[in-house]
Amino acid sequence: MRQPHEVFLDYLRRRNLNMTPQRAVIVETFLATEGHFSCEELCTMVRKADAAIGQATVYRTLKLLVDSGLAEPLLAGEGPVLYEHSYGHGHHDHLVCLNCNGKIEIVDQVIEDQQEQLAREHGFTLTRHSMILYGLCPRCQNSDHRKD
Amino acid sequence: MRQPHEVFLDYLRRRNLNMTPQRAVIVETFLATEGHFSCEELCTMVRKADAAIGQATVYRTLKLLVDSGLAEPLLAGEGPVLYEHSYGHGHHDHLVCLNCNGKIEIVDQVIEDQQEQLAREHGFTLTRHSMILYGLCPRCQNSDHRKD
DNA sequence: TTTTATGCAAAACTTTTGCAGCGGG
DNA sequence: CCCGCTGCAAAAGTTTTGCATAAAA
Numbered sequence: 001m002r003q004p005h006e007v008f009l010d011y012l013r014r015r016n017l018n019m020t021p022q023r024a025v026i027v028e029t030f031l032a033t034e035g036h037f038s039c040e041e042l043c044t045m046v047r048k049a050d051a052a053i054g055q056a057t058v059y060r061t062l063k064l065l066v067d068s069g070l071a072e073p074l075l076a077g078e079g080p081v082l083y084e085h086s087y088g089h090g091h092h093d094h095l096v097c098l099n100c101n102g103k104i105e106i107v108d109q110v111i112e113d114q115q116e117q118l119a120r121e122h123g124f125t126l127t128r129h130s131m132i133l134y135g136l137c138p139r140c141q142n143s144d145h146r147k148d
Numbered sequence: 149m150r151q152p153h154e155v156f157l158d159y160l161r162r163r164n165l166n167m168t169p170q171r172a173v174i175v176e177t178f179l180a181t182e183g184h185f186s187c188e189e190l191c192t193m194v195r196k197a198d199a200a201i202g203q204a205t206v207y208r209t210l211k212l213l214v215d216s217g218l219a220e221p222l223l224a225g226e227g228p229v230l231y232e233h234s235y236g237h238g239h240h241d242h243l244v245c246l247n248c249n250g251k252i253e254i255v256d257q258v259i260e261d262q263q264e265q266l267a268r269e270h271g272f273t274l275t276r277h278s279m280i281l282y283g284l285c286p287r288c289q290n291s292d293h294r295k296d
Numbered sequence: 297t298t299t300t301a302t303g304c305a306a307a308a309c310t311t312t313t314g315c316a317g318c319g320g321g
Numbered sequence: 322c323c324c325g326c327t328g329c330a331a332a333a334g335t336t337t338t339g340c341a342t343a344a345a346a
Contacts, residue, residue: 016325017325017326018320020319020325020326022326038310039310040309040310040311052327054327054329055329056311056312056330057328060312060327073225075224076223079309080311081311095266095267095270104270104272106270108262108266111259111263111266114258114259115279115281122243122285122286123286124243124252124286125283125284126281126282126283127246127282127283127284128282128283129279129280129281130278130280130282131263131278131280133263133267133274134276134278135273135274135275135276136272137270138272141271141273164300166301166344166346168301168302168344171301187335188336200302200303201303202303203336204303204305204336205303207335207336208301208302208337228336229336
């Protein structure tokens with residue numbers, strides 16, 4: 001399997017864009033960060049490596065990462081858009097706890113197949129999808145630490 | 149089945165809030181509007197009925213509508229959050245065309261059941277979910293009017 | 297009279313854009 | 322030399338908040 005770094009370089013080449021020191025730092029930081037984070041948060045982490053990198057550059061580069069297929073936005077609603085890297089993770093959906101905000105990755109082939117089937121019935125060609133299940137995780141069901 | 153109007157009044161009572169002329173106009177306009185719309189758009193429509201109603205009041209009331217279960221936010225990503233009324237429509241998910249932005253409502257019992265099953269496997273108690281399938285609708289697959 | 301609602305304008309928050317200057321091919 | 326890249330700061334788009342006033346309980 002091709003390394004994410006390679007994937008990004010190929011993408012830049014295809015788009016006639018250049019690798020730059022800033023982009024290198026941002027991509028490296030992005031790949032080294034697990035979990036879900038906003039662009040603002042990525043920005044903060046990038047600046048630990050190089051404080052001179054502008055916020056706009058991080059936004060612009062994250063957009064390239066999404067376009068290249070390495071990053072995926074998680075549209076959960078409130079606040080800023082969260083991202084995660086899709087490289088080496090495979091596709092997955094999310095189970096989100098409404099209380100502690102914890103996120104579990106889930107995959108279900110039955111659902112994936114059914115989604116394709118549904119799209120076909122309506123003549124759609126599917127590109128991607130987003131499925132988020134909201135509820136209470138086991139811990140929060142039994143704890144008194146409810147937000148409400 | 150209880151009328152949406154009643155549902156809202158009950159909600160207000162439960163929260164010790166009052167029905168007001170402004171809220172009445174906003175709820176009425178909201179219920180009379182089909183499809184998906186942003187709060188800004190609702191605001192414009194509300195003002196056709198009463199130009200003196202402030203934008204903040206519309207935002208505040210729409211929040212109450214969501215809380216009361218009459219309105220549902222559709223978290224599709226770009227731009228403002230879109231809403232629809234959930235009263236009398238039953239639960240459904242969406243098939244969204246990436247080109248023309250058209251939205252089709254879909255329901256699939258197999259998927260719904262599987263979601264419950266998945267949640268159970270992880271010990272989650274599900275409250276709600278959001279599933280959006282993105283792709284190209286039949287019209288846009290065959291047309292030259294692509295955005296890109 | 298005490299609480300709740302409202303409208304306005306300002307603020308907040310996230311993301312995008314304009315622009316002048318820099319730098320690599 | 323040209324074109325892309327960058328940082329900065331300003332702008333844009335959407336939603337929330339503070340506050341003084343008005344209305345309701």
